[in-house]
Amino acid sequence: AQTVTQSQPEMSVQEAETVTLSCTYDTSESNYYLFWYKQPPSRQMILVIRQEAYKQQNATENRFSVNFQKAAKSFSLKISDSQLGDTAMYFCAFMKQVRDDKIIFGKGTRLHILP
Amino acid sequence: GAVVSQHPSWVICKSGTSVKIECRSLDFQATTMFWYRQFPKQSLMLMATSNEGSKATYEQGVEKDKFLINHASLTLSTLTVTSAHPEDSSFYICSASERQGARPPQYFGPGTRLTVL
Numbered sequence: 001a002q003t004v005t006q007s008q009p010e011m012s013v014q015e016a017e018t019v020t021l022s023c024t025y026d027t028s029e030s031n032y033y034l035f036w037y038k039q040p041p042s043r044q045m046i047l048v049i050r051q052e053a054y055k056q057q058n059a060t061e062n063r064f065s066v067n068f069q070k071a072a073k074s075f076s077l078k079i080s081d082s083q084l085g086d087t088a089m090y091f092c093a094f095m096k097q098v099r100d101d102k103i104i105f106g107k108g109t110r111l112h113i114l115p
Numbered sequence: 116g117a118v119v120s121q122h123p124s125w126v127i128c129k130s131g132t133s134v135k136i137e138c139r140s141l142d143f144q145a146t147t148m149f150w151y152r153q154f155p156k157q158s159l160m161l162m163a164t165s166n167e168g169s170k171a172t173y174e175q176g177v178e179k180d181k182f183l184i185n186h187a188s189l190t191l192s193t194l195t196v197t198s199a200h201p202e203d204s205s206f207y208i209c210s211a212s213e214r215q216g217a218r219p220p221q222y223f224g225p226g227t228r229l230t231v232l
Contacts, residue, residue, distance in 0.1 A: 035220060043206060045159075045223035091158060095220070100147035100166075100212050103221060105158045 002027045004094050004106035012112040013082055020067075021077045021109050023092030029053075031097035034068065036077045037105075040088040048090070051075065053097070079111075087113045117143045119211050121224035128199055129232055136194045136227045138209030144189035145211035149221060150182075153206040165192050199231045 003026045013019040025034070036048040051059045051068050058066050063083075067076045079086055092106040118141040128134050138148055147166050151159040163179075165171040165186035173179045181203075183195040192211075196203050206228050210221035 033220075043153075043208075043226050045208065045210075047220050050220065100164075102149060102161050102164060103210075104161075107158045110156075 002029070002094050002096070002104050004092050004104055006092050006106035006109050008109045009107070010110045010112070012114055014114050015082060015084060017082055018078060018080050019082055019111065021079075021090055021092075021111065023075045023077070023106060025073050025075060025092070025094050025106075027073070027094065027096075029096050033095045033097060034066075034075045035093040035095070035103070036064070036066070036075075037091045037093055038086075038088045039091065039108075040085075045091075049077065082113045084113050084115060087111060117141075117211075117213065117222040119209065119222045119224040121207075121209055121227050123227060124225065125228040125230075127230045127232060130200050131198055133195055133197045134199055134229060136196075136207055136209075136229075138192045138194070138211070138224050140190045140211045140222070143211075143213045143222075145192075145213060146189065147212045148186055148192040149210045149212075150184060150192075150194050151208040151210070153208060153226075155206075159208060162194075196229065199229070201231045204229055204231045 005024045032053045034051045038046045038048045049061045063080045065078045089108045091108045094104045120139045122137045150162045162177045163171045163173045165184045167186045171184035186192040208226045209224045212221045
């Protein structure tokens with residue numbers, strides 16, 4: 001069975017700083033997807049970034065980038081130039097590379113961006 | 116991007132009554148829809164996976180007679196909480212994957228807050 005572990009329940013950083021959220025996972029699959037989702041106070045789930053396991057290049061989306069270490073089964077999210085609007089719950093998630101398969105979420109990291 | 120809606124966005128009901136929550140994919144066809152439950156300050160827990168025209172697959176520990184799921188069309192799935200009790204109070208989120216989509220992710224609805232008195 002697949003598991004996703006986020007070891008940081010809560011973090012706080014000053015606005016404009018860079019913050020890294022950690023995530024490790026366990027799987028015996030060789031092909032899979034990893035995601036970071038953001039859940040702001042509205043509770044709408046928003047996809048932040050996606051990484052295909054077969055790609056060695058780390059995914060980036062504007063201020064968001066990941067450090068994907070497949071051998072170590074690590075998938076951290078870096079937020080650069082953090083903004084107040086980045087305050088949210090962040091979930092690391094795993095999905096097998098099978099169409100219509102389920103997503104497995106970590107417990108989440110609550111991120112506070114301080115003014 | 117693709118849009119998934121849920122109705123109602125919040126509902127309050129008395130203990131013992133049944134509540135139906137709708138999940139619709141507005142601009143795409145979804146062969147598969149997922150239902151999650153989220154308690155305050157916790158993660159999303161998958162309850163069941165529903166495929167259009169077939170019975171839902173429930174996760175271990177989820178009572179299928181209590182949480183009835185129907186996926187009658189490619190754009191609509193419903194979750195009915197039968198004989199609701201206060202412990203069923205939670206935030207329910209659905210998601211949908213595109214029929215022809217060869218890539219993830221699932222698209223998430225905005226959620227439904229259920230409060231059982």
